[in-house]
Amino acid sequence: MKAIRVHDCGGPEVLKYEEIPVPEPKAGEARVKIQAIGLNFIDVYHRTGLYPLNRPFTLGMEAAGVVDSIGAGVSEVKPGNRVAYAMVPGSYAEYAIVPAQRLVPVPDGIDEKTAAAIMLQGMTAHYLTRSTYPLKSGDTALVHAAAGGAGLLLVQIAKMLGARVIGTVSTAAKAELARAAGADEIILYTQTDFLAEVKRITGGKGVHVVYDSVGATTFDKSLECLKPRGYLVLFGQSSGPVPPLDPGKLAAKGSLFLTRPSLAHYTLDRAELLQRAGDLFAWIQSGKVKVRIEKVFDLKDAAEAQRQLEARRTTGKVVLVP
Ligand SMILES: NC(=O)c1ccc[n+]([C@@H]2O[C@H](COP(=O)([O-])OP(=O)(O)OC[C@H]3O[C@@H](n4cnc5c(N)ncnc54)[C@H](OP(=O)(O)O)[C@@H]3O)[C@@H](O)[C@H]2O)c1
Numbered sequence: 001m002k003a004i005r006v007h008d009c010g011g012p013e014v015l016k017y018e019e020i021p022v023p024e025p026k027a028g029e030a031r032v033k034i035q036a037i038g039l040n041f042i043d044v045y046h047r048t049g050l051y052p053l054n055r056p057f058t059l060g061m062e063a064a065g066v067v068d069s070i071g072a073g074v075s076e077v078k079p080g081n082r083v084a085y086a087m088v089p090g091s092y093a094e095y096a097i098v099p100a101q102r103l104v105p106v107p108d109g110i111d112e113k114t115a116a117a118i119m120l121q122g123m124t125a126h127y128l129t130r131s132t133y134p135l136k137s138g139d140t141a142l143v144h145a146a147a148g149g150a151g152l153l154l155v156q157i158a159k160m161l162g163a164r165v166i167g168t169v170s171t172a173a174k175a176e177l178a179r180a181a182g183a184d185e186i187i188l189y190t191q192t193d194f195l196a197e198v199k200r201i202t203g204g205k206g207v208h209v210v211y212d213s214v215g216a217t218t219f220d221k222s223l224e225c226l227k228p229r230g231y232l233v234l235f236g237q238s239s240g241p242v243p244p245l246d247p248g249k250l251a252a253k254g255s256l257f258l259t260r261p262s263l264a265h266y267t268l269d270r271a272e273l274l275q276r277a278g279d280l281f282a283w284i285q286s287g288k289v290k291v292r293i294e295k296v297f298d299l300k301d302a303a304e305a306q307r308q309l310e311a312r313r314t315t316g317k318v319v320l321v322p
Pocket of ligand 1: 040120124145146150151169170171213214235238263309311314
């Protein structure tokens with residue numbers, strides 16, 4: 001089968017489109033014939049080595065497809081089932097081995113690209129808004145990179161939960177997309193001081209929560225945007241990692257809460273995984289949440305897809321097809 005492999009960490013040029021043997025599922029595992037692969041920023045972190053994996057490895061953490069073989073003792077799925085999954089390495093390939101308990105059945109009416117597009121960023125938007133800081137009607141949330149993969153979904157779900165949403169984006173075209181997703185206010189944070197704008201928009205009060213996936217360039221001002229006892233939910237670092245922080249700063253800025261969550265800890269067991277995925281599929285089927293698949297690349301062109309993601313040239317979701 002064909003797969004995108006990493007032998008040495010580095011830039012997009014280290015991605016190699018190679019022929020490797022089709023893997024066999026062991027006990028508790030299923031083999032998925034992959035139809036669509038979700039591109040995520042975590043793939044970049046695996047490629048560069050920021051999040052180290054044992055080399056050589058097949059890149060990719062999200063896909064949808066059809067079960068074509070199962071190992072001993074698998075009861076969750078059977079061959080022929082349409083499934084999707086996230087947070088299992090090795091999805092940039094024609095086949096992947098996945099622990100059966102990580103596979104989510106895909107309902108009729110949801111196509112494979114949509115399923116592949118929501119398992120990581122959609123589940124993340126779900127847990128951030130429902131569990132990490134459960135949004136209530138009347139809350140004000142600041143969402144950075146609001147036209148990105150996670151961002152566009154976060155904006156829609158936050159609005160659905162009754163929050164007022166302020167989004168930040170880098171371009172006018174991205175502003176339009178975030179507005180169409182429901183954002184009440186948009187700040188072009190590459191041209192305007194987002195802290196001053198948040199203060200102005202909230203009449204100096206600040207926001208209940210900041211969902212910050214940008215990290216290095218936004219973190220300090222994100223803290224300043226919060227009301228007393230507000231939540232800074234730092235869930236990524238598209239602009240680079242955040243340096244260490246003195247906890248005393250949280251007290252000085254208003255007894256703030258800081259968390260650095262990961263999807264893995266919000267899909268701890270199969271019941272939690274299926275519950276979050278079930279909500280998302282239902283929201284998509286009812287039209288409450290729209291999934292924007294902006295670009296589709298052939299798997300062999302994964303390096304170019306990553307270049308565009310890193311260069312801030314994408315919006316919504318990018319999907320690869322094997
Ligand atoms: N913790 C979790 O569970 C979890 C789950 C999903 C994703 N994440 C993290 O969330 C972040 C976003 O992931 P995503 O896949 O949804 O990507 P994305 O938001 O679609 O893409 C990244 C966006 O970040 C913004 N950005 C700001 N400064 C940047 C810079 N210097 N370089 C590149 N981008 C920059 C850009 O939007 P503008 O041009 O509008 O600024 C860019 O489009 C990543 O760090 C990812 O690892 C974490």
